[in-house]
Amino acid sequence: xxxxxxxxxxxxxxxxxxxxxxKLDRTLPWFTPLGRPPRRPRALETGRx
Amino acid sequence: MRSLLLLGVYLAYLSLGAGAPFxxxxxxxxxxxxxxxxxxxxxxDLFPVSLVMAVCTIVFYVTMDRRSPPRITVPMVLLFGWxxxxxxxxxxxxxxxxxxxxxNWAIKSAxxxxxxxxxxxSRVQIEAAIxxxxxxxxxxLLTFGIKTILSGGGGYGRQWTLASSAAxxxxxxxxxxxxxxxxxxxxxxxxxxxxxxxxxxxxYLNLAYAGIITFAVLTCLGSFARAGLVALFVLVxxxxxxxxxxLIMLVFLAMVGAGLFAxxxxxxxxxxxxxxxxxxDTSAATRLAVWQWTLxxxxxxxxxxxxxxxxxxxxxxxxxxxxxxxERGRAFHSMYFEVLGEQGYVGFAIFSxxxxxxxxxxxxxxxxxxxxxxLAWLRDLAQTLMTFGAVYLxxxxxxxxxxxxxxxxxxxxxxxxxxxxxxxxAMPAAVLPCGPTxxxxxxxxxxxxxxAAGYPVRRGxxxxxxxxxxxxxVSLQ
Numbered sequence: 220x221x222x223x224x225x226x227x228x229x230x231x232x233x234x235x236x237x238x239x240x241x242k243l244d245r246t247l248p249w250f251t252p253l254g255r256p257p258r259r260p261r262a263l264e265t266g267r268x
Numbered sequence: 269m270r271s272l273l274l275l276g277v278y279l280a281y282l283s284l285g286a287g288a289p290f291x292x293x294x295x296x297x298x299x300x301x302x303x304x305x306x307x308x309x310x311x312x313d314l315f316p317v318s319l320v321m322a323v324c325t326i327v328f329y330v331t332m333d334r335r336s337p338p339r340i341t342v343p344m345v346l347l348f349g350w351x352x353x354x355x356x357x358x359x360x361x362x363x364x365x366x367x368x369x370x371x372n373w374a375i376k377s378a379x380x381x382x383x384x385x386x387x388x389x390s391r392v393q394i395e396a397a398i399x400x401x402x403x404x405x406x407x408x409l410l411t412f413g414i415k416t417i418l419s420g421g422g423g424y425g426r427q428w429t430l431a432s433s434a435a436x437x438x439x440x441x442x443x444x445x446x447x448x449x450x451x452x453x454x455x456x457x458x459x460x461x462x463x464x465x466x467x468x469x470x471x472y473l474n475l476a477y478a479g480i481i482t483f484a485v486l487t488c489l490g491s492f493a494r495a496g497l498v499a500l501f502v503l504v505x506x507x508x509x510x511x512x513x514x515l516i517m518l519v520f521l522a523m524v525g526a527g528l529f530a531x532x533x534x535x536x537x538x539x540x541x542x543x544x545x546x547x548x549d550t551s552a553a554t555r556l557a558v559w560q561w562t563l564x565x566x567x568x569x570x571x572x573x574x575x576x577x578x579x580x581x582x583x584x585x586x587x588x589x590x591x592x593x594x595e596r597g598r599a600f601h602s603m604y605f606e607v608l609g610e611q612g613y614v615g616f617a618i619f620s621x622x623x624x625x626x627x628x629x630x631x632x633x634x635x636x637x638x639x640x641x642x643l644a645w646l647r648d649l650a651q652t653l654m655t656f657g658a659v660y661l662x663x664x665x666x667x668x669x670x671x672x673x674x675x676x677x678x679x680x681x682x683x684x685x686x687x688x689x690x691x692x693x694a695m696p697a698a699v700l701p702c703g704p705t706x707x708x709x710x711x712x713x714x715x716x717x718x719x720a721a722g723y724p725v726r727r728g729x730x731x732x733x734x735x736x737x738x739x740x741x742v743s744l745q
């Protein structure tokens with residue numbers, strides 16, 4: 220009975236993780252961008268000549 | 269019933285994996301650590317469960333999802349070198365049949381460790397891998413821990429894991445191995461408690477985490493394994509070193525330790541006391557003799573004797589009562605001497621390189637991610653993996669586990685973590701359609717942030733593709 224309980228907890232948890240991971244992985248962004256933004260030409264930035 | 273349940277879980281992994289290949293990789297980890305073919309009474313031993321899951325993982329990955337592959341880095345090259353070298357040493361192994369038998373199960377862990385970084389790329393995928401490792405092992409911790417309590421303190425050699433009858437004294441069934449693994453996974457539990465996205469936060473789940481840790485400690489102590497006590501000591505030391513309130517933590521750990529020591533039976537104290545006098549204990553004296561034999565053996569076989577080279581050893585032990593005992597074919601009982609004796613100096617150098625690059629990579633990520641709120645979880649994970657690795661490697665000095673899968677999953681996760689950091693740094697910051705460029709903090713709690721910021725996201729696409737400033741999709745490949 221103890222072994223059965225352990226199997227249920229372990230396997231149930233693993234499947235729950237797989238299902239939640241599948242759901243979250245499709246909705247959340249994969250990576251967090253940290254790079255510097257691309258630098259724009261000065262003329263466009265200031266609009267002055 | 270048990271067999272049907274496990275077959276159902278196996279088929280569920282394959283079905284879900286058809287939608288996302290990383291799920292199949294999770295299934296492989298579950299098969300590797302939980303060993304359903306040994307736990308089930310029937311059905312699961314009718315076909316090669318591990319091979320089928322591995323093939324499905326690779327096929328699904330190649331045909332459905334090859335986004336953001338990792339770079340070929342030094343750890344991956346070393347892993348490949350390790351696989352080649354181990355195969356080479358098996359070709360000239362002193363004991364061919366046992367060597368190829370061990371190669372057959374040992375090489376799979378290393379090969380899959382090279383493949384896993386291709387599948388675990390995002391935060392959710394990496395976390396799912398850690399959770400699967402934890403949950404696949406926790407079933408054994410649960411049974412062992414409870415049986416330790418019911419038996420009044422445990423005992424050495426008790427096969428209280430789920431796969432005990434079928435698997436024999438191998439893998440997690442071996443007392444020292446399960447004790448070491450129990451201590452090593454505790455940092456992973458603490459990481460999940462702090463940082464999990466997949467498991468929703470709840471005070472009731474805090475009880476579950478505390479329960480897993482309790483059963484892990486009980487397994488460690490109840491197995492009567494000295495390697496487990498060493499691993500536990502290293503873990504406690506590292507937790508104390510990383511804690512902010514060192515005095516309070518010291519008092520807490522001392523109280524818990526004293527309480528546990530007080531309730532353990534006399535036979536446990538007797539076994540642990542042999543660590544201070546190894547010559548007085550047969551098993552400890554045998555280990556020292558095997559290690560000395562290994563040092564002499566590798567001088568005559570600098571390229572190693574292949575798998576199971578320990579079968580060649582033979583020595584005489586002088587017992588404390590004056591008698592002599594001849595020992596033959598005694599196992600290495602240490603992952604380092606196991607690698608040295610089986611793979612020689614070259615193999616030992618490659619193995620050391622693998623471990624060294626793992627720790628260097630995690631230290632680098634921990635240093636670089638410091639002060640970046642979006643990567644606080646990554647820094648925590650890098651430090652957790654280092655703690656896990658230190659505990660595993662400390663206990664591994666007394667157990668021959670150099671080819672157990674957990675070590676290779678640790679190396680694979682290390683590569684995945686390093687590559688995650690590299691991808692984040694390499695990506696350009698998100699550009700708002702109007703106003704100055706501003707990095708958009710893409711925390712999972714604000715998954716709608718890109719859309720809310722006016723940054724169009726292509727709907728229905730896998731989240732590895734962002735829309736650029738013009739609104740046209742820009743691939744991150």
